[in-house]
Amino acid sequence: MKSLKNCPAPAKLNLFLHVTGRRADGYHLLQTVFQMIDRCDSLDFELRDDHEIRRVNDVPGVPEDSDLVIRAARMLAAAVQQRTGVQPPGADITLHKVLPMGGGVGGGSSDAATTFMALNKLWAAGLSKQELMDLALPLGADVPFFIFGETAFAEGVGEALRAVDAPDWWYVVIEPGVHVPTPQIFTSGHLTRNTQPVNMSDFSSYHANRNDLRQFGKNDLQQVATRLFPQVAEAVEWLDAYGDARMTGSGACVFCAVRSEEQADAVLARVPAAWTGWKAKALKRHPIIEKL
Structure with a gap:
């Protein structure tokens, strides 16, 4: 496999979002339900043979080196090299933006998560879902959710995830x-x-009884x-x-x-x-x- 095209990076909505406290390090303690929706960015990945990781298109307002997509790819490459002793081949990445930046729908985090999952496959890296989630957490609490891959009740700083049902709205x-x-x-x-x-049972019983x-x-x-x-x-x-x-x-x-x-x-x-x-x-x- 030399490439993966049109890899979706869906938006999310927070069906509710409660701030329940603050840790000594300044991070806020949250409770939320993350719901993915079918409006998506998309990404294309193509193998390189020189180990370089590049974004090959311009994304207005997002320099390549600070793009979460590039940071995710480089983090995964470092993890693969540490695990196997072999540097992965690299990738050209094209990011097709649809989701608004600064909109609260998780576009950048979702792009990063799709990058982790797609390159894990393309590089045959073999990291498990949990390993990818742990690797992704420093990029933001939303990123592990997208790798988790289903509607989730989240706690902590957003990293403690449990699958939950929600209405098919x-x-x-x-x-x-x-x-x-x-x-x-x-x-x-x-x-x-x-x-x-x-x-979580409060949320589950609420929508089960009302479908609302x-x-x-x-x-x-x-x-x-x-x-x-x-x-x-x-x-x-x-x-x-x-x-x-x-x-x-x-x-x-x-x-x-x-x-x-x-x-x-x-x-x-x-x-x-x-x-x-x-x-x-x-x-x-x-x-x-x-x-x-």
């Missing part, structure tokens, strides 16, 4: 047109850091983001007319669940021209699993 997502820097949200004095923890996630939990980061970025507040207010609108991650994207694609289309037809709106379907498993 369609989602309407609004991009308000603003980039929200994650550090600015987590360092705010207005952030609630003592939300009472919930149990509306009104379960909240996103603790939303009150900070809407205070700092009025565009996010406006999107939440507008979309809330059609469902329980909430922000995903640290923002800026806002979403609500609907029961059918037809309902999603009806909402999208009314989205103000100043915003970008799109629909997506919940995914139960990472779409790269079939490809690999």
Whole structure:
């Protein structure tokens, strides 16, 4: 195998996101449910014979050396060399961006996770899923989730993952047109850091009894983001007319669940021209699993 083409890197939504505490090292303790959706970036990988790892296309605003895709590939290469004593052949990587940057949908983290999984296959590295998840954690808590590959209840700093069922919803997502820097949200004095923890069984029984996630939990980061970025507040207010609108991650994207694609289309037809709106379907498993 010399190449892998059109490898999907799906977006995620945080169906709720609670900040339950803060560790001595400054990292926040979280509880969330990560839901993958079928809107994706895609990546192409082609073997090189000189051990170099290169991104061969330009991604505006993302220098090659700081791209999580390149960092992931180099981390995997180092791990393979340490494990086998042999340097892997290298790769040319093309990243096709669809997902917004700074939107809270995990685009960069998902791109990195797809890179770990695809190059593990292309290089015949043989790392297990858990080994890849452990290797990926320093790049951000979202990256192991995408390697985990299914809807997950997450705790700790986001790295403690357990599979959980969630409704098979369609989602309407609004991009308000603003980039929200994650550090600015987590360092705010207005952030609630003592939300009472919930149990995974609370979430599971809630949606099992109602087939509905509306009104379960909240996103603790939303009150900070809407205070700092009025565009996010406006999107939440507008979309809330059609469902329980909430922000995903640290923002800026806002979403609500609907029961059918037809309902999603009806909402999208009314989205103000100043915003970008799109629909997506919940995914139960990472779409790269079939490809690999």
